[in-house]
């Protein structure tokens with residue numbers, strides 16, 4: 487089984503006024519094309535309940551390009567990438583329909599038209615790094631100064647040029663590295679850890695360690711509220727409103743920078759210290775989400791800090807996952823259902839409200855922090871899954887050493903090891919274990935800059 491992962495590298499670029507204008511123009515043109523293709527796709531769907539194929543769309547693009555000379559300004563592959571985006575929007579739409587049919591709480595709404603395009607993607611060509619990587623050469627635009635602040639590893643697959651709301655431009659290289667090219671394997675250590683992420687604190691470890699939420703979460707929330715209030719007082723479409731919007735966008739960017747920094751440091755530390763890492767599988771279903779953060783936390787639900795903490799958990803697991811992989815560590819993500827209710831000592835179920843922060847077991851008299859209890863259970867669950875997958879005779883492992891395997895256990899008796907080699911493309915071989923059905927597939931797609 488060939489394991490590998492996608493990783494992205496984001497660098498700031500500094501286009502000249504002229505280049506900036508040209509890039510903005512390209513974004514505008516691709517947006518128009520996107521909306522046109524989507525309109526066509528919708529028309530086809532309404533008639534035949536099918537979406538346009540990528541082939542149809544590319545044919546359409548060729549004809550459209552011949553009729554509209556201004557599209558010569560955009561690299562042809564960047565235009566073709568627009569059809570990929572429309573197809574993706576449609577396949578997500580079909581996914582939502584399927585999930586809705588399966589009884590999940592999902593709105594199946596049509597893919598939306600874009601009011602503005604944030605980025606364009608060059609799938610294979612049309613770009614190169616020149617002058618010792620100090621300039622990024624873009625087709626039809628020339629060299630743009632770029633600041634490469636860390637080494638790009640792996641094989642560059644795509645380049646995305648993105649304009650943030652603050653007006654800063656970035657180049658994002660999406661690279662594939664196979665497990666064998668993943669260097670820097672850390673020395674073996676025989677330590678395991680379970681991690682539970684939460685609202686009151688950022689994370690709790692099975693060894694009793696607690697990582698509290700970084701201060702800037704709360705600080706950011708206050709600042710954000712102030713700016714938003716100011717923004718709402720400004721007249722619509724006025725210069726002042728624009729200025730306030732820009733301040734807000736800059737603050738957003740700053741916070742996500744601080745957050746990424748915090749997450750990078752934390753995930754690096756964990757991967758360095760532990761060889762077997764168990765975390766929770768986030769976003770397994772919308773139902774579960776509501777279970778963990780139910781209505782009692784409505785205040786949290788609407789707050790900005792929820793917004794960042796939410797995004798942080800996913801990003802944190804992603805970072806853990808690719809760092810674990812390139813260091814040859816094992817990360818297993820388990821369904822967290824039941825992990826906070828079960829007693830880690832006697833395994834009885836001890837029901838508790840979200841507000842109860844301490845696990846006190848009436849059966850065995852153990853008293854322990856609620857989240858640490860959950861973290862211990864998460865570790866146990868992952869170890870159990872690991873045992874099952876290693877016991878399996880006609881199966882290699884859940885990927886070669888170092889690959890990341892995410893495990894989700896579904897209702898009933900079925901367990902499934904899951905992750906994808908490239909986004910959305912699952913290659914799984916099914917196997918059975920006693921009365922359990924398990925699926926094992928290989929290492930995951932991770933992106934830390936999208």
Ligand SMILES: [Zn+2]
Nearest residue numbers: 829832847850
């Ligand atoms: Zn107990």
